[in-house]
Amino acid sequence: MVLDSLSPAAAALRTLPLAGRPPRREPIVPALGRRPRVHLWHIGCQMNDADRERLAEEIAEIGFVPEAPLDEADLAILITCAVRQNAEQKVYGKFKELVPWKHRRPGRAIALTGCMGVEHGSALLERLPELDYVFDVRESEGFIAKLQALYAGELDGPVPLPASDRLSAYVPIIGGCNEMCTYCIVPFVRGREQSRPVGEVVEAVHGLVERGVREVTLLGQNVNSYRDPGSGGRLPQLMAAVDAVPGLWRQRFLTSHPRNASPQLFEAIRDLPTACEQLHLPVQAGDDSLLRRMRRLYTVADYRHIIERAIATVPSLALSTDIIVGFCGETDAEFAGTEALMQSVGFDVVHLQAYSPRPGTAAARRPDDVPLAVKKRRLNRLLALQRDISLRRNRRLIGGDVEVLVEGIGGDGRPFGRTRQNKVTCLPRGRVRPGELVRVTVGDASAWQLEGEPCGAAAEP
């Protein structure tokens, strides 16, 4: 149609089609003549470690070869982390490495999942033209079904998973988090809490034990708020059900919130033969005002009370915690509170990190006003303090016996394993083999590990 208002010259021009984005390229799926192979890569917390194992199982179930070396793979899956800025940078670095890998053979594809997939969603497909798929690892069924349809001609029934080369495995029991700590992005990228039914967890543990696993860590961002969707049973009941799995020697759980650390939980650690005497209970700060700004919803006195109760129930309990240094507005006096708490509790291990804001969190709207040099100075001060405390606590074990699950052979040829309190222990060459549960007399100790002599087999639970 030519509009009357156009000049005679303009009327001769033809309209151009509206410029639009070209439709997104669908990945090319080549005819392979064999089973497709997947390379898995992950970064971040233990949840991602567990997600990797679960994805490997799902991929094997539909007939893909999971855990292939990158050079042999047709599809690379990145399981990512958005909790810290530098983790995201590492993901982008890994992605950059994959671009030439993808171009070396037509038909290769790259998928991304994990927290970055949730945080940025399909915007990543726009930002990274070489990326083929983004999916939510919590709802991987859709992605798995798509792979199954795309590669249907190459699939030939499930691929049997090899015996596990690990003696320990993570078992997710609850995803997401209902707390809203002001510095944390987890509730935004992992959503609200969702517990797995007891039966499903127990079945997963059975499967792992059949493949050679002897120790499981029940996993969740807020693991001690676990609640079975059917019975309403809490973590102690789940631990009792896991304890009954024949062939399992040890269980632990990670990570706990102090608000949900109940006396029944400590009794479960004391009473269940497989429950290890270890509690990781993040405190984050040793000052009430700081804790309020972090929205941790307990006081330092509450935390101390919980720890006292835990130790009264399980005297041999090893304690570890997480602490953030240099949170928004942290004063010298507030920092001194954290230092005093560390000194008085005497944790076995402390995971320390300097605060860095995560976009999208409540704390990111506050000024990040503790200078980097001050954060570093405080961090180093606490690192040195903790080194002394860990050394003191480990040296107390010299001359005593500990139970060690031998896990592997170190670079120096010596077997190593961990005690029930999760302390790494090195043993003399040639005396024990991976997979054995032994009693060990502790001969020496540093801040980081124990050295010992095997003195007999340990009783299996």
Ligand code: SF4
């Ligand atoms: S409890 Fe842990 S995972 Fe949940 S919001 Fe707080 S720091 Fe994040």
